[in-house]
Structure formats: C-alpha cells, structure tokens
Amino acid sequence: MSAPHDDTNLGIAALAAPQRVAFPPNWPARIGLLVLALYVAYASTILDITWARFIIGLDHGAKFLSRMFPPDFSADKLSLLYVGMTESLQIAIIATVVGVLLSLPLGLAAARNLAPPPLAWSARALIALFRSLHPVIVAILFVKSVGFGALAGILALIVASLGFLSKLVAESVEEMSMKPLEAVRAAGAPFLSVVTMGVLPQVIPRFIGFAAYQLDSNLRNSALVGIVGGGGIGATLLTAFQRFDYDFVLTIVLAIIAIVMVGEIVSGWMRRMFQ
Amino acid sequence: MTAEISAGRPRQWQRFSLPERIMRSAFYLLVVIAVIWSLRTIEIIPEFLYDAPQQTVDLFVRMWPIDWSWYPKVVHPALMETLHTATLGTILAVAVASVVSLMVARNITRSIIVNTIGRFILVATRSVHAMVWALFFVALFGPGALAGMLAIAVHSIGFIGKFLAEAIEDAKPGPIEALVATGASPLAVLIKGYWPQVKPAFLAIATFRWDINVRESAVLGLVGGGGLGMALDTALNNLYWDQVGLVLVVIFAVVIVAEIATAWIRSSIL
Amino acid sequence: MATATQAPDARKRERSLIINKLCKEYRAGQPVLRDVSLEIESRGLIAIIGPSGTGKSTLIRCINRLVEPTSGEILFRGRDMVALSGPELRTIRRHIGMIFQEYNLVERLSVIENVLCGRLGYVPVWRAWLRKFRAADIEHAFQLLDAVGLGDFANQRADQLSGGQRQRVGIARALMQEPDLVLADEPTSSLDPKTSVEIMELIASRAAERKIPTIVNMHNVDLARRFADRIIGMSKGAIVFDGPPLALKDSHLLEIYGGEGWLE
Known part of the structure; x- marks a missing residue:
C-alpha cells in the first residue's frame, strides 16, 4: 500500500485494467472506511452529538449571524478595541524580546556539542516541558500566581517563545560545523568569544527568521491568553461574548485578523533585512 | 615587505557599510522604543513581578500530592472526551478540507473565482484561533463537546486544506494524462490518478494535525468546549489544587x- | 644559523618546545601515540611525515590541547601544557598559531573578521561581540592580508574564496596571534599541487621571516624535502626518523610507510 508508486507502471496498469476488472475492490481500504464510519458513529454518541442539537444550533446560528452584522464601529467600542489591541501588541513585543534574549543561552545550554551532558540534558528537559504546555494552560497558571492582567500573559508567552526558539537554536547549533570553533579555540579565545565569533555567525541568520515568526505567533496567541485572564484583546473579546455584543465580537475578530496579517508583513520585512 | 603596496589605502574596517549600519541602528532603536513604550504603558505591578517566582512555586507546592482518586470518575471521562473531540474534529476537518483543497488546487479547478473562494475559506478558518471558534460555537450550541469538536474542525480546515492543495498541485501530470487519454471519468481520474500520489502527504498531514488537535482540544474546555479543559476549569474555580495538578499531569501525559x-x-x- | 638579534636567550626559551614521553589513547589499550619525545629549538620548519592514521594529527593537536594527552609532558614557554587548564591554557594557546587542513574559517564572516579571530585570545569578550577591535589590530590584520596576497579581499565573505585563498586567510589568522610556535595540520592536503607549493612557500617564508618555529604535518615527502629544515618520520605512533632532509633515505621511507612498490 505504502510503496512509492512508479509512474509508468501506474499508467500502464490504468491502460490495461479496463480489459479485465475495471477497478478491483480494495478490501483493506473498504474495511478501513467502515471502521472509520463506525468510530464516527460511536464517538458521536459519546460526545452527545445529535442531529437535533445541530439543527437547533444552526437555527441559533442564523440569529447569531444577523446580530453580528453589521460589525459595531461606534466610537466607544473602537476606543475599547484600541485599548485591548495596544495591550496585546505590547504583550507580544515584550514576550518576543525577552523570549529571544533568553532563548539564545537556553538553546546553547541544550546543544549537546557545546554544553556538558548534565547541563544539556536538563536544558533539553526544560525545553520539552515548555513545548508540551499549551500557552493557555501556562497563562492560567500565571494568572493564578501573579494575578489577572498583562503580566500573566507576558510570562505565558515568554514560556511559549522559549520552548519554540530554544529548540530551534539547539538544533541549529548541533547542525553547525565544529571546524571554525576548533580554530577559534586554538587561538585561545574564551568561551564567550568562541560563541560570538564561531557559533553565532553560523546560527544567527536562521534565528532571525525564527524570531520574526515568533513575533507573529505571539501576536496571535496574545489574543488567546487574554481569554483566560492574561490581558489584552482576548479579555475584551471574552467580555463582548459574555455581554452578547456579537456585533462588537465581529469587529474584534476582524481587527485580530488584520493585525495578524500586518504582523506577517512586518516579520517578512524583518527577515529580508537581516539576510 | 608588501606592506608599502597598500600604504595609501584607508585602514578602516567596519563590519557593515554605512547604509547597513543606519538600517540596523534604526531597527535596534525601534525595538528599544517599542519595548520602553510597552513597559511604560502596560500595567505591571512591580510587587507582583518580584513575587512571581515565589507565587509560582507556591502554586506547585499546593498541587502536591496529586489527588489520584479523582481520576476514575471525573478525569478519565474528560480525557476520553478530549481524545474523541480531537479525533472527530480532525476527521470532519479532513473531509471538508479535501473538498476545499480540490477547489483551491489549480490543476483540478481551473476557475479563478472558485480558487479564490477556496483560498478565502482556508485563510479565514486558519487565522481565527480554535479557542475563538470555540467561543462562537459555545454561543451557538451551548457548552459541551459538540462546540469543541466543531471549533477544532473549523480551525483545522485551513491548515489541512493548504497543505493538501499543495500536495495535489505537486502531483505529477504523467499518470493523470494517461488516465484522461483512456477516457476515464473525472472521478476515476481523481481516485486512480491523483489519490495514489497524494495519499502519503494526506496521511502525514492528517496525523500531524491530529497531534496538534489533541493539544488544542485539551484547553478548549476552559471556554466551554468540553473535555479536560472543563475538568481543569472546575478544579480551578473550586480551588482544588490537588485536582488541578492531576488534570495538568494528564494533559501533559x-x-x-x-x-x-x-x-x-x-x-x-508512511 | 644566526641567532636573533635581541635577547636571544629569552626568545629561545619562549620559542622552544619539549615533548616528553607523550602518550595518547582514544580507547584504552589502543595507543595512538607511544612515548613520543621531541625537542624543537627556537626556529625552523619541521615537517612530520608518515602514513595516514599514524598519529601525526593527534600529536599536533596534543601540543595545544585540542586533544587531551593521556600522559606525558609538553613544555612550552616554561610551562607544562598538559597540566594547564582554563584561563592559563587559553593564555598559552594564544601564543600557538594553528593552520588547518580544511582551513576552518567561519564561512559567514568576512575575511578580515576571520583574520581578527586570531586576536580573540587577547581581546575581551565585549570587543569581540561589538567587533570593536583595536585600531592597531585592524591595521595588523590588513598588513597580514597584504602579506598573504589578499589585501583586496578583506570585506568578502570567507565562503566566496577558493581553497588556496581560504588557506591564506588561515595562515594570516595564525600569524595574527603573533605566535611563538605555529602548528600546521596537513595544510596542503585539500589543495591542488601548484597551490600546495605556493602555500608551503608562504608558510616557510613567514616562518623564516618572523623566526617562528613551525611544525607541519604532511604526507607529501617531496614537499617536506623541499621546504623543511628538519624532517620527523612517524610510524604507528612512534618517531622512527629525525634528521635533516638530506639524511632522509629510501630505507627510512620504507620504514615509515612500509611496502616497496611505491618508491619506484
């Protein structure tokens, strides 16, 4: 099944096939589909997904959509939007800058070709932990420990940035050539000079791209952490939902999409400048 | 001995040329201004910041020891719900995304209007986060796994559809031309021409997205999407820290x- | 040979290297170097020849401790290199220039930055970070680039150079350390024959001009005969010949390389 298909064989088989059985039944695939259908039915009952609920939901949906349009652009809402958006932007900026600054040392510590094994393994474990925790869960924990507001959001996004960036730093450091390092070491350079002149020039160009991507991603996620109390536009969005201000919800969602797109443009521009 | 040759040359060395230096300085200045602006306006109460490490440690101390007795009756059903949410959501997303990817792939659909509509669907579903979709669906269908499953499905359409469309566009035209030449119906061309070529990518994309969706569906409950997130929310609201610890361990696992x-x-x- | 004009004794002491009973085992029981003892006076080009895998590279890398010796003594500038660690080791390493077979340049840095890497043992970290090298160092780097014939390439990236040009940068980097000893590990093995001769000429002339003792690993016997003041032949981790080029006879080559047919 999984063997790579040879083009010519396939073509010939297709040409020859109609003479015999048009399309021989593929039993494994049929059984697979049947199992899949059974699973869907079973899981639907577990999740209490019924057609009736779905229909009722669609009925709600019609009302919902009619209340969403047109989006609410009144002045007081726009000022709420502005406050939430700037806070999200600020959260994303601080989290990205701190994440970038901390991810270099953490990534270097996790690189097995530079760091002594105990350090490398503990750094790798830390990174694995950061990566497997969803930013929302981290945000909740920080909300509980430092209280509601932007600080919790910032800390949560720093953890997310560290998980992503440090892993990539460690990977690029492990892939780089060790030869220049040998030369710089032979010249008697202290470790940090070996890093600045031997390691960073090999790693930084890729790192810039990752950092730009992380800014993007933090911008997106800053809307998310707000929903659980991490400040920013997410908080505004949740409030709008709770007050059934669906026309304002649409405004916020449109604004989030817009700022994420602007973020993509800015990070693309950053990548070009540094390469 | 050779030093005289270039004695007249300016012996200055700068790492970057002047325009590069200006660009870089401007960029660094921009970053510094952005950070200062952010730090000044954002509400960070210094006491909270100094306190943060202590508070975070306290939090974990309170979670210990973990209350395992709570697992069978509450956490296990929630875990199953999360897994089913992620799996059903992925299946639904794959089904819808397959159709949309056919609309987007330019070697299958030659109408620019249909291409553009497909592309818009992919971008729109992807840029709104699953959690925001969950808020929508909770408002529509009420809290529960149905809302979570739909949020997962809709958010995944963009991701799966994008990669699937790329895989279809990368399919080699040779076998397809051979099939078309035999007079095979369009459906037969899809199943016998494209499908074998796209299948590996299809399975890879679906499993990869399932992995992401398990993570995502574990948190959707916080906004009413059912599953482990709901259990976490309940435990948090009741301040049962040993149960919070249990749910976190289960999510991690x-x-x-x-x-x-x-x-x-x-x-x-594969 | 004439002695250096100023403070000949001091310089001689600084620039001589004594290796005593050096042993190296990468895996226990499989020695790569067996009790190598060697005395190198304050000047001249010393070629170490021998078949691949005979421990030439290991010997040279033990001298500046890129490879950790298993036992033995390496006396340089009055210190035992084997006993040093941390800052002391770095301080002494900056007096030993090294040239590599694969040049070992930082490809993404410019030529002049690569040359300035030779100063990293002298300059503090913040200067390396900001690339704020002293004006005198930059001037010296330009002079060295002129001396190796790359004066016009200072701002090119190292990965744009040919093999021979890269090795010239490598030589300039080693000289940038103002070394009292230069180690060269197969500096011409990745180069074509013509470039090899040019590079050896460059190394020999710089070594003679600055009166720096230079140890060169090579497996090309002709190049060794042509440029070396002294040849050391190694076989199976031990020194089997040590003398001037003229004293190197076919019988010695037989002992070093084994076999016979290749001499014809």
Missing part, C-alpha cells in the same frame, strides 16, 4: 503520548 504515537505512525505507515 496525553500530549506526550500523542506526539510519540504520531511519530510512530509516520515512521511505520
């Missing part, structure tokens, strides 16, 4: 297991 499972599937089937 299921994320790791999902990652190992997808890695295994990828290496054995």
